Amino acid sequence: MRDKQIEDLKDYKYGFSTDIESFKAPKGLNEDVIRFISNIKKEPDWLLQWRLKAFERLKVLKEPNWQKPKYPKIDYQDLYYYSAPKSLKEKPKNLEDLDPKLLETYKKLGIPLQEQKRLNGIAVDAVFDSVSVATTFKDTLTEKGIIFCSISEAIQKHPDLVKKYLGSVIPITDHFFATLNSAVFTDGSFVYIPPNVKCPMELSTYFRINASDTGQFERTLIIADKGSYVSYLEGCTAPMRDENQLHAANVELIALDDAEIKYSTVQNWYPGDKDGKGGIYNFVTKRGLCKGKNSKISWTQVETGSAITWKYPSCILKGDNSIGEFYSIAITNNHQKADTGTKMIHLGKNTKSKIISKGISAGKSDMTYRGLVDISKNAFNSTNYTQCDSLLMGNKCGAHTVPYIKNKNSNSNIAHEATTSKISEDQLHYCQQRGLNQEEAVGLIVNGFCKEVLQQLPMEFAVEAQKLVGISLEGSVG
Amino acid sequence: MEQKLKTDFDKFISASNFSSQEIKFKKEALDNFLKNGFPSRKLENWKFLDINQIIKKNIGELTFYNDYSIKNEIDDNIFIKEIEHNKIVIVNGKVERLSFEYEESDKINLTTLDNINQNSNYNNSLLSLNNSFSKKIHNILVKKNYSFKKPLIIYQITNEKVSSTNINFQLNFDLEESSSIKIINFSDDNSEKNFINNLFNFNLGKNAILKNYKLDKKSNTNIKYDYSNIIQKENSVSETFIFSSGSDYLKNEVNCNLEGQYSSAFINGIHLLSKNKHHEIRTNTNHLYENTKSYQLIKSVIDDNSKSVYQGKIYVDSKAQKTDGYQLSKAVLLNEQAEFNAKPELEIYADDVKCSHGSASGSLDEDSIFYLMSRGLEQKTAKELLISGFLLDVVEKITDEEIKKLIRKIIGLN
Numbered sequence: 001m002r003d004k005q006i007e008d009l010k011d012y013k014y015g016f017s018t019d020i021e022s023f024k025a026p027k028g029l030n031e032d033v034i035r036f037i038s039n040i041k042k043e044p045d046w047l048l049q050w051r052l053k054a055f056e057r058l059k060v061l062k063e064p065n066w067q068k069p070k071y072p073k074i075d076y077q078d079l080y081y082y083s084a085p086k087s088l089k090e091k092p093k094n095l096e097d098l099d100p101k102l103l104e105t106y107k108k109l110g111i112p113l114q115e116q117k118r119l120n121g122i123a124v125d126a127v128f129d130s131v132s133v134a135t136t137f138k139d140t141l142t143e144k145g146i147i148f149c150s151i152s153e154a155i156q157k158h159p160d161l162v163k164k165y166l167g168s169v170i171p172i173t174d175h176f177f178a179t180l181n182s183a184v185f186t187d188g189s190f191v192y193i194p195p196n197v198k199c200p201m202e203l204s205t206y207f208r209i210n211a212s213d214t215g216q217f218e219r220t221l222i223i224a225d226k227g228s229y230v231s232y233l234e235g236c237t238a239p240m241r242d243e244n245q246l247h248a249a250n251v252e253l254i255a256l257d258d259a260e261i262k263y264s265t266v267q268n269w270y271p272g273d274k275d276g277k278g279g280i281y282n283f284v285t286k287r288g289l290c291k292g293k294n295s296k297i298s299w300t301q302v303e304t305g306s307a308i309t310w311k312y313p314s315c316i317l318k319g320d321n322s323i324g325e326f327y328s329i330a331i332t333n334n335h336q337k338a339d340t341g342t343k344m345i346h347l348g349k350n351t352k353s354k355i356i357s358k359g360i361s362a363g364k365s366d367m368t369y370r371g372l373v374d375i376s377k378n379a380f381n382s383t384n385y386t387q388c389d390s391l392l393m394g395n396k397c398g399a400h401t402v403p404y405i406k407n408k409n410s411n412s413n414i415a416h417e418a419t420t421s422k423i424s425e426d427q428l429h430y431c432q433q434r435g436l437n438q439e440e441a442v443g444l445i446v447n448g449f450c451k452e453v454l455q456q457l458p459m460e461f462a463v464e465a466q467k468l469v470g471i472s473l474e475g476s477v478g
Numbered sequence: 479m480e481q482k483l484k485t486d487f488d489k490f491i492s493a494s495n496f497s498s499q500e501i502k503f504k505k506e507a508l509d510n511f512l513k514n515g516f517p518s519r520k521l522e523n524w525k526f527l528d529i530n531q532i533i534k535k536n537i538g539e540l541t542f543y544n545d546y547s548i549k550n551e552i553d554d555n556i557f558i559k560e561i562e563h564n565k566i567v568i569v570n571g572k573v574e575r576l577s578f579e580y581e582e583s584d585k586i587n588l589t590t591l592d593n594i595n596q597n598s599n600y601n602n603s604l605l606s607l608n609n610s611f612s613k614k615i616h617n618i619l620v621k622k623n624y625s626f627k628k629p630l631i632i633y634q635i636t637n638e639k640v641s642s643t644n645i646n647f648q649l650n651f652d653l654e655e656s657s658s659i660k661i662i663n664f665s666d667d668n669s670e671k672n673f674i675n676n677l678f679n680f681n682l683g684k685n686a687i688l689k690n691y692k693l694d695k696k697s698n699t700n701i702k703y704d705y706s707n708i709i710q711k712e713n714s715v716s717e718t719f720i721f722s723s724g725s726d727y728l729k730n731e732v733n734c735n736l737e738g739q740y741s742s743a744f745i746n747g748i749h750l751l752s753k754n755k756h757h758e759i760r761t762n763t764n765h766l767y768e769n770t771k772s773y774q775l776i777k778s779v780i781d782d783n784s785k786s787v788y789q790g791k792i793y794v795d796s797k798a799q800k801t802d803g804y805q806l807s808k809a810v811l812l813n814e815q816a817e818f819n820a821k822p823e824l825e826i827y828a829d830d831v832k833c834s835h836g837s838a839s840g841s842l843d844e845d846s847i848f849y850l851m852s853r854g855l856e857q858k859t860a861k862e863l864l865i866s867g868f869l870l871d872v873v874e875k876i877t878d879e880e881i882k883k884l885i886r887k888i889i890g891l892n
Contacts, residue, residue, distance in 0.1 A: 066522070377814070390824075390826070392828070392829035392831075394829055395796045395828045395829050396796065397827070397829075398826060398827045399824070399826045400823070400824055401822075402821065402824075403821065403822060403823075403837070404821050405818075405820040405822075405837055405839070406817070406818075406819045407811065407817065407818045410811035410813055410814055410840075411840075411841055412840060413838070413839070414838060414839050415838045416820075416835075416836060416837040416838065417835075417836045418822070418824060418834060419833070420824055420826050420832075420834070421831070421832060
């Protein structure tokens with residue numbers, strides 16, 4: 001029995017759950033729960049009204065069902081919408097006040113908050129279940145006027161900023177999961193970079209779902225004011241559980257004139273076991289608005305976890321000369337399913353977008369790239385370049401490409417390419433001849449296949465991602 | 479509409495002599511159409527061009543009853559004179575003439591089909607509509623080892639006797655082992671505002687060759703839907719060429735099932751659109767067996783406020799290892815109001831495959847225009863030259879030299 005457990009643990013090293021008493025809202029989705037969440041977070045009335053409006057809208061919305069991976073119906077009344085580590089009911093002032101057990105958890109995850117403070121200069125905001133527990137490096141950031149805190153704190157301390165931008169990219173009238181998030185979101189990160197400030201370090205958030213039957217609904221809002229720059233990283237893990245857990249986050253990015261936001265994700269939620277039991281449903285809405293002239297938003301994602309990944313980080317290129325980029329690696333193994341891609345909506349003149357997507361499917365998994373490039377009538381002189389490549393390992397998995405291309409402007413150019421292939425025998429043979437075993441050889445070739453995207457990641461993440469790529473494909477060859 | 483459909487259906491049934499079994503089948507098809515109605519943009523395949531809206535806006539009330547007792551005169555002047563050919567002449571959905579004067583009569587078998595149960599594709603309500611209102615289906619069977627000596631031209635004519643009418647038509651081809659046929663489907667529309675719904679079935683036996691060229695040149699205000707279903711056995715080859723230009727609205731759908739190994743399908747198409755026309759090509763190539771091959775090349779030239787759509791799907795079954803699939807769509811937008819939409823799709827379940835697609839759209843290359851103008855050409859001529867070069871690429875894919883010459887002449891690419 002114990003051996004088996006250890007064996008299982010090998011597969012997903014983040015699959016522990018931490019024994020921390022948590023404080024939960026009653027199960028179910030109703031107005032009272034929303035009031036409860038709003039109340040416990042001491043939110044102003046406008047936000048409560050905003051949530052309730054979203055909830056009203058939710059009642060008439062239907063869950064979408066056009067996606068490729070189908071899943072059993074989710075009972076939204078059987079979920080906890082708020083779960084916080086009990087010891088956090090009163091927020092800690094600094095790291096020393098944190099529950100030692102929590103800190104241990106983060107250590108296991110490889111994000112030693114304490115050490116990080118001194119070491120490599122990445123400011124971390126960690127979100128545990130639904131609540132943000134600690135933010136490091138606050139002082140250095142405050143000096144520059146950068147606001148990096150949990151969104152709950154931002155609501156208290158910077159209500160004007162939150163009120164102005166919250167829901168401006170993903171309105172409460174959006175699709176089902178986004179609206180659900182608007183109604184019940186619990187915490188998340190908030191970043192504001194003042195004009196002409198280049199954020200001196202990478203900002204990072206770590207998400208973890210711990211309690212069972214909990215949905216995680218975090219909300220991230222990043223605003224880059226005129227002429228500023230920020231690079232933001234996000235990582236996620238969850239314990240191994242038999243049941244499926246829902247993760248429906250909303251991420252909104254706003255770039256004003258000449259600003260640039262770089263958003264990187266390494267998503268490694270629990271993917272379920274070998275037979276496809278359990279795992280996270282990762283239904284996330286991510287959208288960036290290039291509001292100002294010459295602004296730029298760049299999404300980079302490495303998707304290796306989750307039972308089902310269903311997300312399309314998008315860019316709305318509203319400002320003239322704005323640029324949108326999307327780099328993605330998605331890997332599915334065993335019974336994992338992914339339906340991911342991007343939307344590039346060109347509204348302003350001279351806007352440019354670039355999409356590089358690499359999909360790898362192995363085992364019995366299924367992977368879809370779905371993307372939209374829409375060049376509107378007034379987007380003169382815009383260009384898009386899309387490349388999506390898929391790699392298949394074995395004949396029990398699937399790889400699909402579904403691009404939607406709309407060109408309504410005769411001065412604009414769109415180019416799209418897609419290929420699907422397998423690892424060639426010649427490449428494998430060559431590597432093995434040089435002394436690599438089969439798995440190492442596959443790892444090497446796959447890393448080469450993904451290189452274009454991996455290069456976009458910040459150093460520290462790139463190393464982790466490269467390892468993840470290797471781990472995710474273990475046992476998929478032969 | 480529902481009441482109209484029912485009364486027109488009863489009128490149609492009592493005017494024809496179907497067996498009770500056929501009537502039962504037709505009724506089922508009608509019920510299915512009643513249930514689903516005309517497809518709208520809610521359906522993925524109709525996302526870009528909503529035929530339901532277009533019919534409502536351009537035709538309004540449709541008549542489903544088509545009086546087949548009317549005698550139609552055929553004007554021999556419309557026949558193509560450049561090449562000797564066999565003819566099928568269809569006027570307003572009724573077969574008026576079948577002549578295979580250049581072929582050996584014992585090598586072809588002409589029948590009408592009783593078994594209309596095939597093709598009851600309930601996902602496509604337009605096929606249901608076709609099944610419920612089409613007359614007896616002619617079947618052309620080409621016997622083993624026989625190759626047509628001359629091409630067969632199918633003239634699809636509409637005249638002023640029909641208007642605001644729904645015309646449903648079906649034709650069936652069976653190509654036995656090692657047989658071959660060349661078909662030109664030539665539309666000649668002299669009617670206004672009808673909805674024409676065509677369904678062609680092709681069954682290709684081992685080693686059979688089908689060459690099918692579809693031409694829609696003459697400007698008209700009809701709304702058309704044309705579905706070709708091609709089933710291919712081992713080592714068979716199908717070549718489809720679509721020239722889509724004249725009708726106000728035209729959607730060509732080609733479905734190819736590659737069921738036998740070494741079978742291959744080639745689909746090439748041109749959209750040449752101006753004056754508020756909406757055209758779509760949708761190809762569906764299903765690789766269902768090992769070592770099959772498919773190739774699609776679609777090019778669009780879009781002017782004024784026209785809209786061109788290409789939806790192409792390559793499906794590869796997990797059995798279909800060593801598939802070779804390639805798809806390319808290109809569009810030139812000549813006008814601010816023009817629009818091009820594409821959805822090139824890959825759905826792949828086998829690993830040892832080579833599949834790729836590409837899509838590009840934009841304006842004519844300024845550098846090329848500049849180059850030609852610096853050689854003394856006027857801007858207009860330079861643009862025309864570039865456009866014909868762009869389209870000629872597709873016409874050059876036609877494998878039959880004689881027909882290629884004819885089509886170049888008809889389209890006006892010299």
